[in-house]
Amino acid sequence: MNPFIILLRLVLPLTILRFPIIGGAISVWLDNIDWHNMNFLGSSPFGEYQSIDKALDMYYLSLLAFVGLRFKNLFVRNLLISLFLYRLIGFIFFEITHTQQLLFVFPNIFENFFFFYLILKKVASYEPKISVWMFGFFLILVSIPKMLQEYSMHIVQEPIVVALAGTQHELGTNYQIAYILIFSIAFGLWYRKKRK
Numbered sequence: 675m676n677p678f679i680i681l682l683r684l685v686l687p688l689t690i691l692r693f694p695i696i697g698g699a700i701s702v703w704l705d706n707i708d709w710h711n712m713n714f715l716g717s718s719p720f721g722e723y724q725s726i727d728k729a730l731d732m733y734y735l736s737l738l739a740f741v742g743l744r745f746k747n748l749f750v751r752n753l754l755i756s757l758f759l760y761r762l763i764g765f766i767f768f769e770i771t772h773t774q775q776l777l778f779v780f781p782n783i784f785e786n787f788f789f790f791y792l793i794l795k796k797v798a799s800y801e802p803k804i805s806v807w808m809f810g811f812f813l814i815l816v817s818i819p820k821m822l823q824e825y826s827m828h829i830v831q832e833p834i835v836v837a838l839a840g841t842q843h844e845l846g847t848n849y850q851i852a853y854i855l856i857f858s859i860a861f862g863l864w865y866r867k868k869r870k
Contacts, residue, residue, distance in 0.1 A: 679704070680726070680730070682704055683701070683704050683705070683730045683733070683734070684730070684733065686700050686701065686704060687700070687701045687704075687733065687734035687737055688737070690734065690737040690738060690741060691737060691740070691741065694738065694741045694792060695789070695792060695793065695796070697737070698734070698738055698785075698788070698789060699851075701734035701737075702785070702847065702851070705727070705730070705731060705734075706846075706847045724768075724774070725769060725772075728765055728768060728769075728777070729765075731765075731782070732761075732762065732765050735758060735761065735782070735784060735785060736758075738758075738784070738785065738788050739754065739755060739758040739784070739788075742754040742755070742758075742788055743755075745791075745795075745801065746801050747801055747803075747804075749806070749809065750791060750809075753787070753809065753813075754784060754787065754788060754791075757783050757784035757787055758784045760780055760783075760784070761780055761781070761782050761783075761784050763780060764776055764777055764779065764780020764781075765777075765780070767780070768780075774827075774828045774831075775828055775829060776828075777824060777827070777828045778821075778824045778825055778828045778829050781817070781820050781821055781824045782820060782824070783813070783816065783817050783820055785820070786816035786817070786819065786820050786850070786854055787812070787813060787816050789854055789858070790812060790815075790816045790854050790857065790858045791812070791858075793854070793855065793858035793859065793862060794858045794859075794861050794862040794865065795862070796862065797858070797859050797862025797863055797865075797866060798862045798863075798865040798866045798869070799866055799869075800865075800869065802865040802868075802869070812861075815857055816854060816857075818853075819845070819849070819850040819853045819854070820850070822834055822845055823845070823846075823847070823850060826845070833845070833846065
């Protein structure tokens with residue numbers, strides 16, 4: 675992997691501690707450009723790249739998890755930490771076995787749920803009281819695009835392409851971000867209106 679990209683992926687995620695949404699978005703963007711420019715940037719062979727990439731992913735996810743510990747809602751904190759630890763276990767198994775399919779079995783739902791809840795909270799302008807059933811619904815909602823991404827990257831190892839309005843679209847990171855933004859803003863506005 676390109677040393678300059680490694681440096682950026684170590685330094686820029688520190689902004690998560692002060693600006694979690696912006697810092698997290700930068701981290702996701704760096705991970706994305708790193709993946710798409712693997713050969714152009716002088717990256718390592720694929721297997722070695724995966725190990726370094728996943729370690730850097732866990733680094734910025736750890737910073738997100740640390741920020742998640744500040745959430746007042748105890749249920750949300752516990753859920754976030756559980757999702758983070760689940761991915762961490764998958765990462766450890768991946769490092770031991772080098773079996774990519776494990777990353778599908780232990781998906782990174784944590785990241786999507788973190789951003790979904792943080793944006794929802796920002797838009798709502800408070801930390802709403804959400805029922806366990808509603809959290810279950812939110813968890814399923816944010817899991818859908820991540821499971822598709824994990825399946826694409828670690829099972830079939832090729833992009834999932836869908837036809838929309840006569841054109842072909844790759845269901846990559848940009849679509850996943852748009853999906854999370856739409857639903858988190860929509861539910862944030864709903865909770866904001868509900869509070870009034």
